[in-house]
Amino acid sequence: MNETLLELYDDNELEKIIKTLNNNEINLSNKIILKIFSKDKVKTIERLRDFLISNINKSIIVYVVEGGQREA
Amino acid sequence: MKLDIVITSDRTMITHHHGKEFLGFMTTGPPFGMPERLWMWICAPKPKVDNIGRPLQAPYGLRKVEAALIDAGFNAAVIDPDHLGRHIKSAKLLMVGHHDYFAMASPSVEWWLLTGREPVNRRSFLRLMRRPEIREAKLRGLKIIAGGPAAWQWLWNTEFLREFGVDTLVDGEAEKVIVELAEKALKGEELPIYVYVGPHEAPSINEIPDIKYASVNGLVEIMRGCPRNCKFCPVTLRPLRFYPLEKIEREFKVNANAGITSCILHSEDVLLYGSRGLEPNPDALVKLHDTAKKYFRTVTWSHVTLAGVKYAQERYGLIAKLTEIVYDEHQRFLGVQVGLETGSMRLAKKIMPSKTAPYPVEMWPQIVEDSLAIMHEHRIVPALTLILGLPEEGDEDLAATAELLDRIKGYRSLIVPMFFVPMGALRDRGWFLREHVKEGHVEIMRRCLWHSLRWAEDIISRFYLKEPQHAPLRLALRAFIAYVRRKGLEIEKWLRENGWDEMVNPSQMSNPFLIAPPVQV
Numbered sequence: 157m158n159e160t161l162l163e164l165y166d167d168n169e170l171e172k173i174i175k176t177l178n179n180n181e182i183n184l185s186n187k188i189i190l191k192i193f194s195k196d197k198v199k200t201i202e203r204l205r206d207f208l209i210s211n212i213n214k215s216i217i218v219y220v221v222e223g224g225q226r227e228a
Numbered sequence: 229m230k231l232d233i234v235i236t237s238d239r240t241m242i243t244h245h246h247g248k249e250f251l252g253f254m255t256t257g258p259p260f261g262m263p264e265r266l267w268m269w270i271c272a273p274k275p276k277v278d279n280i281g282r283p284l285q286a287p288y289g290l291r292k293v294e295a296a297l298i299d300a301g302f303n304a305a306v307i308d309p310d311h312l313g314r315h316i317k318s319a320k321l322l323m324v325g326h327h328d329y330f331a332m333a334s335p336s337v338e339w340w341l342l343t344g345r346e347p348v349n350r351r352s353f354l355r356l357m358r359r360p361e362i363r364e365a366k367l368r369g370l371k372i373i374a375g376g377p378a379a380w381q382w383l384w385n386t387e388f389l390r391e392f393g394v395d396t397l398v399d400g401e402a403e404k405v406i407v408e409l410a411e412k413a414l415k416g417e418e419l420p421i422y423v424y425v426g427p428h429e430a431p432s433i434n435e436i437p438d439i440k441y442a443s444v445n446g447l448v449e450i451m452r453g454c455p456r457n458c459k460f461c462p463v464t465l466r467p468l469r470f471y472p473l474e475k476i477e478r479e480f481k482v483n484a485n486a487g488i489t490s491c492i493l494h495s496e497d498v499l500l501y502g503s504r505g506l507e508p509n510p511d512a513l514v515k516l517h518d519t520a521k522k523y524f525r526t527v528t529w530s531h532v533t534l535a536g537v538k539y540a541q542e543r544y545g546l547i548a549k550l551t552e553i554v555y556d557e558h559q560r561f562l563g564v565q566v567g568l569e570t571g572s573m574r575l576a577k578k579i580m581p582s583k584t585a586p587y588p589v590e591m592w593p594q595i596v597e598d599s600l601a602i603m604h605e606h607r608i609v610p611a612l613t614l615i616l617g618l619p620e621e622g623d624e625d626l627a628a629t630a631e632l633l634d635r636i637k638g639y640r641s642l643i644v645p646m647f648f649v650p651m652g653a654l655r656d657r658g659w660f661l662r663e664h665v666k667e668g669h670v671e672i673m674r675r676c677l678w679h680s681l682r683w684a685e686d687i688i689s690r691f692y693l694k695e696p697q698h699a700p701l702r703l704a705l706r707a708f709i710a711y712v713r714r715k716g717l718e719i720e721k722w723l724r725e726n727g728w729d730e731m732v733n734p735s736q737m738s739n740p741f742l743i744a745p746p747v748q749v
């Protein structure tokens with residue numbers, strides 16, 4: 157099982173990051189674990205929806221850590 | 229008995245449908261022509277429960293989750309929704325599953341679009357989750373995990389994630405992952421908000437537990453996955469696995485020991501059980517049916533394909549052989565759901581080129597007719613489903629479908645047109661909504677309605693609900709059919725006077741359709 161673990165911040169850059177999730181590293185993985193620091197996990201899931209819905213081949217696990225902030 | 233894990237669903241799921249699976253389709257509609265209580269009594273009566281509120285019969289998927297948790301040593305059980313209160317106070321984890329939580333699957337979405345009224349499956353599920361006992365338990369720290377084949381619908385209804393405090397969504401075959409999630413929940417560890425089980429992590433046959441308690445109407449899986457790769461189908465994305473007959477028989481015994489007298493063999497194409505590619509395995513099928521008939525008075529199929537029926541009969545005489553095994557003084561017919569999908573060869577080539585295999589896709593209309601003739605002759609009653617609004621569908625495709633419906637008028641069947649819902653390999657496509665309905669769609673729906681009404685009356689007269697105890701139910705269904713017939717004539721008259729465009733863009737209060745989109749997408 158090829159796994160990819162990504163830690164992301166759900167701020168304005170999340171959508172940009174989601175667009176790059178089709179890079180080579182992700183394509184080789186058959187499991188993606190996302191750990192997202194966010195103020196609101198439901199909003200984060202809404203923003204991830206298109207990515208999650210379009211996936212059919214890979215296992216995906218999404219953790220949302222609420223209240224997390226980007227380090228300076 | 230104190231449970232740590234309670235598994236449940238709402239009444240439209242935890243029911244035996246009076247022993248008649250097809251009645252379960254009524255849970256996808258709003259109460260039409262009668263009060264909701266009567267509608268629910270017809271399609272989703274309460275099953276018997278034991279002294280702690282466990283239903284005698286429960287959905288097969290919930291039984292698999294229950295079995296996986298029990299095998300892993302958890303104190304878990306499927307509980308009837310009316311008996312939740314006594315268990316939820318002390319439980320640490322609530323698991324819910326559903327075929328169609330929010331009426332976003334077909335045919336729910338279509339009935340909602342056409343009538344403007346919320347289907348009972350959604351109403352019933354929301355009522356369940358809004359119960360004060362669940363809310364109170366949530367405040368005390370109860371964790372909630374939602375799964376099942378409709379788990380994806382929560383992504384489109386995130387307001388309910390928030391309202392009910394759902395901790396985790398599980399989409400896919402959950403038998404392995406659910407144990408790990410239960411451990412985390414009970415230990416108070418962090419839970420993921422979303423889990424999708426991809427094909428690489430699908431459980432092997434040895435990792436799929438046997439059910440411990442009876443399933444609704446004796447439904448038992450005989451295989452998982454499907455090799456036909458139709459683009460609209462999520463099941464074909466799963467690896468193909470056949471249950472060995474010994475495993476199936478163990479589950480037959482569970483159901484038979486609980487007093488269930490019927491059996492539904494579940495597969496996307498029952499005739500592919502034990503197959504080599506798309507070549508049927510007659511020995512395996514005969515043994516399977518012989519074994520099932522040892523335990524049950526009636527044996528039915530969940531799904532077959534039209535090409536599969538034609539080929540199995542023409543090559544091996546299998547339809548004759550299998551119906552000979554199952555028909556006796558207890559059983560005179562066999563009901564099954566079958567995908568007709570489209571009458572257009574052009575669309576068939578694009579979205580389901582292997583659906584017609586081993587025949588070439590160019591033969592599709594002939595395959596449909598030949599297969600229905602075989603089924604009619606052998607008293608197999610198919611509920612055919614059509615998909616309207618497939619991506620790239622054009623007027624010529626709708627005309628081809630309407631023409632095929634004319635060709636199959638004489639074959640006993642129900643035909644249910646369904647609006648396209650993005651699933652399977654097409655899950656990133658757009659939804660089929662009100663503004664997409666065209667005159668060609670309306671004409672197909674009209675033909676399906678009259679075909680199904682004609683044959684529904686025949687089926688009820690000759691085959692269905694013949695037992696004396698079902699007389700009130702038969703009466704209720706006849707009254708419903710008469711109501712639908714009257715309503716159908718009213719709608720046709722309205723269409724002749726006002727035109728089909730008025731149907732999708734209503735300006736008059738007297739519009740009998742009252743169409744509204746089901747969800748904001």
